[in-house]
Each structure stands twice: as C-alpha cells, then as structure tokens.
Amino acid sequence: MNLYPFRKNKIEADSKPARDLATLFRDGQIFEATDEELKNAIKEIGNTTDQSLTIQNRNLIRALVISNIQNQKHLDKIDERNGYLTWVIIFLTAANIALFIYYSQILAAPVISQQNKTNYDAYQFCSESPSSSWPLADGGTTNCSNVLQMLKGKF
Secondary structure, eight states: OOSOHHHHHHHHHOSSOOOOHHHHHHTTGGGGOOHHHHHHHHHHHHTOOOOOHHHHHHHHHHHHHHHHHHHHHHHHHHHHHHHHHHHHHHHHHHHHHHHHHHHHHHHHHHHHHHHHHHHHHHHHHHHHOTTSEEEOTTSOEEEHHHHHHHTTTTO
C-alpha cells in the first residue's frame, strides 16, 4: 500500500537521483547544491520524525545552513541584476546629458541670433537718428546715445 502517492510520482519524475542529506553535509557538497536539491533537503529535514533531541538539533542547524545558502544565492542573483541595471542607468544618464547638450545648443542659437538681430536693429536705428529714443523690453525707453555706447565695438 502506497501511503505517499504524490511523493512516488515526484520521485519518478526526477531524472537524476537525489543526493543523500548526510553526504551533502559531510562532504561539503551542500554549498554547490542546486536550488532543487536544497528544496528537497529542506523537505527531507521537515519530514524527519525522529524524537531524539540530538537529531532534532542537527536537523535544525542543517535547515538554518540551507536557508542561509538559499538566501545567499538569491542575494547573488539580485546583485547581478543590480549590476546590470546600474550600467543601464549610467548609459541612459550619459545619453540624456548628450541630448541635453545637443539640444541646448540648437535651442540657444535662435535666442542668440534674435538678440544679435535686436542689437543690430537698435544700432542701425540709433545710428540713423541719434537724437531718438529706443524702446526697452521693460516698457521704458532709453536715449539712442546710451544704446550706441553699449553697442560700441560690437558692429
């Protein structure tokens, strides 16, 4: 009579034989065990029905060791992904800076040329009629002689 039908199917489904728990710990192979072997070892420890305090303590320590190994493997995977994402972020930051510099030069050029055009217009207007006044951006006006002094040497 089969008391554990699911366990039998699971064992038959495994293609490679599971290593013995004692062998894994005795030879230090537990540190190179696969995730599936670690899960099986935890299941084996959990299914132990020994009432001996020594065996229970040993199994408790083994379970803690396996848990630490699983946590370390998980942290290693996270660290690897974080390293990859760090390089992605560095690349995107560099691309963002390059685009900022490129577009700031393109967008700044019309402003500079507009300012030069305004300065040239003011210089031309005030050169033709020096006694006139030139309108300022704040709504006021200034004397053309002041405009000519400010723009002296630029054109």
